[in-house]
Amino acid sequence: MNTSSEPGLDRLDPGLSAITSERRQLIGVAYRLLGSLADAEDVVQETYARWYAMSREQQKEINHPIAWLTKVASRICLDLLGSARARRERYVGEWIPEPLPGRSEWISERSGDTTADPADRVTLDESVSMAFLVVLDSMTPAQRVAFILHDVFRYPFADIAEIVGRTPAACRQLASSARRRLHTSQTPASPAAQRAGIVRDFKQAWEAKDIDALIGLLAPDATAIGDGGGLVSAEPRPIEGGEQIARYLVDLAGRVPDMTIQERTVNAQTGLTAQQDGVTVAVFAFDVAGDRITRIWAVRNPEKLRPWTTPTV
Known part of the structure; x- marks a missing residue:
């Protein structure tokens, strides 16, 4: 997909600049709805393909192109969410949303081309945290669409109703139900600096293979x-309990002596990556309550690590 930054492109298509300038929002909507940056890119590409499949006359009849693009992208996401549950049933092991690198960690496939950076088009805030996305994934597709479009992107329920095929009142109820689910599922957020310090201490304890220090940083029911x-290979089931997690991590460090742990931004929060021979083989996101880590999400699926491992050309 070309962008309006290319010389002369606006002269060929005066409306292209306005259309492509909203790519960041479309990526942001699709990523939050699907939990996958790769799928979000595909959705946005399909959305633009549908726009350019129309004649110039048909395009001119659309008074608000950006609203049209968002509506189309959201409908595509809604269809994908409907089929995602069946795909998840066939998924081997646990499913975790695709981890999103921070902008400074993003490895572009085209050196020097910032327009090719999808992570730069996702506004990084609390609504892309791993804890937030995991709760979103437990919602129905209609709940997820109504909540994200209204509470995160401030779309009116009348517009959302056209996307999900419900009345505005029903969409308001969907968003309210999603809001309650988030409220009951999430623990009070620790300050960012405190959370970062705890993850940093966790990294140091892991590198030192200090079981006692790790246990002290993990909640007993982590x-x-x-x-x-x-x-x-990954643990087929979640590991329950702070002590059990600590022992597993120390054992892992002993079995993979060439593994290096690095502090990175993961889904807008402090996280960690594990590297072997300079290649990222795992990304870790954390949920922190008070001064203890309550949940760790470890993504090792290579398909979900492409944004972290694609070499710069």
Whole structure:
């Protein structure tokens, strides 16, 4: 997909600049709805393909192209969410949303081309945290669409109703139900600086293979979930309990002596990556309550690590 930054492109299509300028919002909507940056890119590409499949006359009849693009992208996402549950049933092991790199960590496929950076088009805030996305994934497709479009992107319920095929009142109820689910599922957020410090201490304790220090940083009822997608070995079930998690991590460090742990931004929060031979083989996101880590999400599925491993050309 070309962008309006290319010389002379606006002269060929005066409306192209306005259309492509909203790509960031479309990526942001699709990523939050699907939990996958790769799928979000595909949705936006399909959305633009439908726009350019229309004649110039048909395009001119659309008074608000950006609203049209968002509506189309949301409908595509709604269809994908409907079929995602069946795909998840066939998924090997636990399923975790695709981890999103911070802008400074993003490895572009085209060196020097910032327009090719999808992560730069996703507004990084609390609504892309791993804890937030995991709760979103437990919602019905209609709940997820209504909540994201209204509470995150401030779309009116009348517009959302056209997308999900419900009345505005029903969409308001869907968003309200989603809001309650988030409220009951999420723990009070610790300050960002405190959360970052705890993850940093966790990294140091892991590198030192200090079981006692790890246990002290993990909540007694902490949970660790791994996603290998059947493509790499990962724990088939969540590991329950802070002590059990600590012992597993120390054992892992002993079995993989060449593994290096690095602090990185993961879904807008401080996280960690594991590397072997300079290649990222796992990304870790954390949920912190007070001064303890309550949940760890470890993504090892290579398909979900492409944004972290694609070499710069």
